Amino acid sequence: MNAYTSVPIDPDSAAALQERGLRLAVLDAVDEAGLKRWLLADARGFHEITPSEGTLEVQVEDIASDRVTGVWDASQADPETPVATVRSWQMDLTVPGGTALSTYAISSVTVSPTHRRQGIARAMLTAELRTAVRLGLPMAMLTVSEATIYGRYGFGPSARQSSYSVDTARARWTGRTPAGRVQFVSPESLLTDGPAVFERTRDRSPGEVDRREIWWKRVLGLLPNEPEARKRGIRAVRYDDADGAMAGFALYEIALQNVSHPGKLTLVDLVAATDDAYAALWRFLVEMDMVDEIAAPLRSVSEPVAWQVADHRAVRKTGERDHLWLRILDVPAALAARRYTAPGHYLLDVSDDLGFAAGRFLLTVAADGSGQAHPLADAAAPAGAVEVSLSAADLASLYLGGTSAVDLARAGRITEQSPDAAMRLDTALHSAYAPHLSTWF
Numbered sequence: 001m002n003a004y005t006s007v008p009i010d011p012d013s014a015a016a017l018q019e020r021g022l023r024l025a026v027l028d029a030v031d032e033a034g035l036k037r038w039l040l041a042d043a044r045g046f047h048e049i050t051p052s053e054g055t056l057e058v059q060v061e062d063i064a065s066d067r068v069t070g071v072w073d074a075s076q077a078d079p080e081t082p083v084a085t086v087r088s089w090q091m092d093l094t095v096p097g098g099t100a101l102s103t104y105a106i107s108s109v110t111v112s113p114t115h116r117r118q119g120i121a122r123a124m125l126t127a128e129l130r131t132a133v134r135l136g137l138p139m140a141m142l143t144v145s146e147a148t149i150y151g152r153y154g155f156g157p158s159a160r161q162s163s164y165s166v167d168t169a170r171a172r173w174t175g176r177t178p179a180g181r182v183q184f185v186s187p188e189s190l191l192t193d194g195p196a197v198f199e200r201t202r203d204r205s206p207g208e209v210d211r212r213e214i215w216w217k218r219v220l221g222l223l224p225n226e227p228e229a230r231k232r233g234i235r236a237v238r239y240d241d242a243d244g245a246m247a248g249f250a251l252y253e254i255a256l257q258n259v260s261h262p263g264k265l266t267l268v269d270l271v272a273a274t275d276d277a278y279a280a281l282w283r284f285l286v287e288m289d290m291v292d293e294i295a296a297p298l299r300s301v302s303e304p305v306a307w308q309v310a311d312h313r314a315v316r317k318t319g320e321r322d323h324l325w326l327r328i329l330d331v332p333a334a335l336a337a338r339r340y341t342a343p344g345h346y347l348l349d350v351s352d353d354l355g356f357a358a359g360r361f362l363l364t365v366a367a368d369g370s371g372q373a374h375p376l377a378d379a380a381a382p383a384g385a386v387e388v389s390l391s392a393a394d395l396a397s398l399y400l401g402g403t404s405a406v407d408l409a410r411a412g413r414i415t416e417q418s419p420d421a422a423m424r425l426d427t428a429l430h431s432a433y434a435p436h437l438s439t440w441f
Contacts, residue, residue, distance in 0.1 A: 045110025
């Protein structure tokens with residue numbers, strides 16, 4: 001049993017909901033019928049189609065090892081189906097410098113339209129945050145459908161994602177030509193070989209999280225009980241370097257337009273452990289015959305491929321939005337986990353309406369980029385320290401190095417207490433690699 005599944009339900013949130021005639025509880029992993037009803041409520045909350053029995057069986061396998069929590073209303077016509085859902089588990093988050101920080105992942109947050117504005121979401125989310133604290137985890141995280149909800153709980157948008165469109169007629173390849181080779185492989189082979197390559201990319205991917213086995217099966221089209229899996233035309237290629245070692249792979253689908261050519265290629269996933277692998281895989285895609293457009297969703301906001309084709313405008317961002325939201329719970333532990341790019345002393349006066357991260361913290365960054373933080377209480381900061389006041393949510397937004405402290409200061413979200421504080425804080429927090437999360441959870 002995982003530690004996060006055995007923590008008792010938060011008594012404060014349970015009591016608050018009980019006063020409203022509602023019951024907050026964690027489902028038992030062996031309660032298959034209960035898990036299926038929970039999944040039906042989850043699908044309803046996200047306005048998805050009702051899952052088939054076969055899909056429910058696959059999804060039960062997916063969530064059985066998680067902490068699956070719901071809220072029940074015994075007075076409704078269907079008292080066995082929850083009116084609110086949330087799911088959580090422990091997962092590693094890559095932070096600047098490549099460290100894997102054990103983090104509390106939160107997902108499947110829904111409240112039935114019949115039970116909105118009753119404090120249910122607040123009770124569930126604060127319960128989840130207190131559970132993470134009990135587990136000794138310094139951070140919580142989630143990906144969101146709505147961007148207006150989670151700031152009130154101390155989450156801040158920390159990694160963004162972009163969608164790209166590539167006009168292959170204009171995108172003549174001008175980048176490097178690696179010595180290795182690209183070859184077709186079966187999707188099944190990547191279930192074995194893909195995870196190791198993905199792990200090799202983590203040190204250059206702040207914001208990335210673990211990919212669970214069920215995720216690999218789903219993206220590779222290997223879940224036959226899911227209706228959409230049978231319709232997928234997944235093609236898989238891998239790149240082997242000059243020594244024959246696998247260093248990257250790509251998954252894509254091609255849809256013909258009006259049942260004719262040219263077609264549109266959708267990039268499902270591209271993972272490259274080396275720059276050669278990145279170049280070789282993108283060249284393979286750009287030079288695909290009978291394709292005039294590549295759609296590449298869920299990519300980094302900074303993709304080198306735009307600099308590897310003759311016409312820079314052939315690679316166009318079609319959308320950019322927030323993706324990964326972080327919630328810092330233990331400021332010293334979170335700050336000590338990542339690396340920095342400018343030594344010095346940084347005094348962070350953090351406000352937090354929920355109290356988890358409130359306080360004055362002195363971050364000391366050494367010449368080697370390591371950092372240590374501790375509460376400063378009312379003591380004076382060292383001479384020359386950078387001093388700022390900010391919320392826990394804004395500190396979370398800055399944490400991965402992809403958000404500008406100067407922008408937040410200009411927006412009035414950060415208060416500079418020393419000259420050029422935001423600019424100097426930006427220098428320290430900067431990440432050479434744009435924060436990026438390649439999946440949803």
